[in-house]
Amino acid sequence: MQPRYPTPEHGTRIVVSPSKIALGTGAVTEVGDYADLYGNKALVIATQQIFDIHGQEILETLRDSGIEAVTYTDVRPDPTITNIEEAYELWRTEDCDVIVTLGGGSSIDTGKAVGVLATNPGSIREFGVDRAGYEGVPNPTPPLVAVNTTAGTGSEATRSIVVTDDETSTKFLIVSQNVVPDVAIEDPELTRSLPQSHTAFTGIDALTHAIEAFVSVKSYAVPDDYARAAIERIADSFPKAWANGDDIEARTEMMIGQLQAGQAFTNSSVALVHGMARPLGAQLHIPHGLANALILPYVMEFSAMAAPEKYAEIARLLDAADETTPDRVAAKKASEAVLELCTSVNLSSYLGEFGEVPDRETYLDIVPKMSSDAIDSGSPDNNPRKPTESEIEDVFIRIYDDALAPDSPRRTSETV
Known part of the structure; x- marks a missing residue:
């Protein structure tokens, strides 16, 4: 039977989780309040389809809290290195200081990966577990508020990023405690869409x-x-x-x-x-x-x-x-x-x-x-x-x- 508790060979366990979880109908209205805890200018990351449904609501709550917003809406399902590099360039040139993701795992993983590039030198491929190992992201990412619109990936609570290498048609995994979102917004009303x-x-x-x-x-x-x-x-x-x-x-x-x-x-x-x-x-x-x-x-x-x-x-x-x-x-x-x-x-x-x-x-x-x-x-x-x-x-x-x-x-x- 597998061990139910930390064993000597495993040592101390670190239980990771978002710093804050806002759960329940209406939680989406609090996005601006949470973003305001961390910065003044948000990079909002979403697929175009999800942004068309929920984007204006997010921009309004950010605006009501005095947060400027820049949007990146070209995320594709199973986000690619290209998506990440494009979104990061927008983050850098617009001088953003907080990331807000809107959607499921694709948008959240893109946001996490942008955060990796924002605080760590190198290309995103270098942080894959096959190259850098587990916990291969040295520096904590910028604040990230993950607005979840699906009921499946769990990415808003995890230390994982899945990226598609569009040149090789392969996927790679990044795993680090440093990429766990700061806030998870869990509003079941958003999953109706x-x-x-x-x-x-x-x-x-x-x-x-x-x-x-x-x-x-x-x-x-x-x-x-x-x-x-x-x-x-x-x-x-x-x-x-x-x-x-x-x-x-x-x-x-x-x-x-x-x-x-x-x-x-x-x-x-x-x-x-x-x-x-x-x-x-x-x-x-x-x-x-x-x-x-x-x-x-x-x-x-x-x-x-x-x-x-x-x-x-x-x-x-x-x-x-x-x-x-x-x-x-x-x-x-x-x-x-x-x-x-x-x-x-x-x-x-x-x-x-x-x-x-x-x-x-x-x-x-x-x-x-x-x-x-x-x-x-x-x-x-x-x-x-x-x-x-x-x-x-x-x-x-x-x-x-x-x-x-x-x-x-x-x-x-x-x-x-």
């Missing part, structure tokens, strides 16, 4: 964060409790929020659940699912949450033998087993329950619109590179069952045959 597809993507992303944090070899008591609460909360509220986007109670519960999941994985880690999801998303242009959904059940099935107690508890939290079920039997039910949840919200069926799935032969050609990239990310090292590169290749192939191919069982069994 999420389309059903993105409610699905972000919801399963949050569940993946919680499950991976819970089974990680780096898990311990504090993130374990965040993860337990998140798994139970998300399992109940996710289908409700997907089925009825105006269910504000379900939206609120999802926002809390994804926040807990974010706090879980930033204090523990993600593992094999995320290691595989980054290259799959980069190669097939699949949204991160959807990539997680495609991979999660198979990695859970692969990993359960190495941590049956943990996976059995996940099954019980998902109502797929009870205390009378032996752990090894219950552990196998965990992956089945997650697959059933993914099917209930039609996740694979979104591939027709969100993703570029090649024919099988072309896919097989890129499997070795995706597997190598997964290993290089470091995330598989945190998995309870340590995979070989060959085993990762096998899982990628199974995912294609079972979930990616147009005639695969998961895609043909789901309809939007």
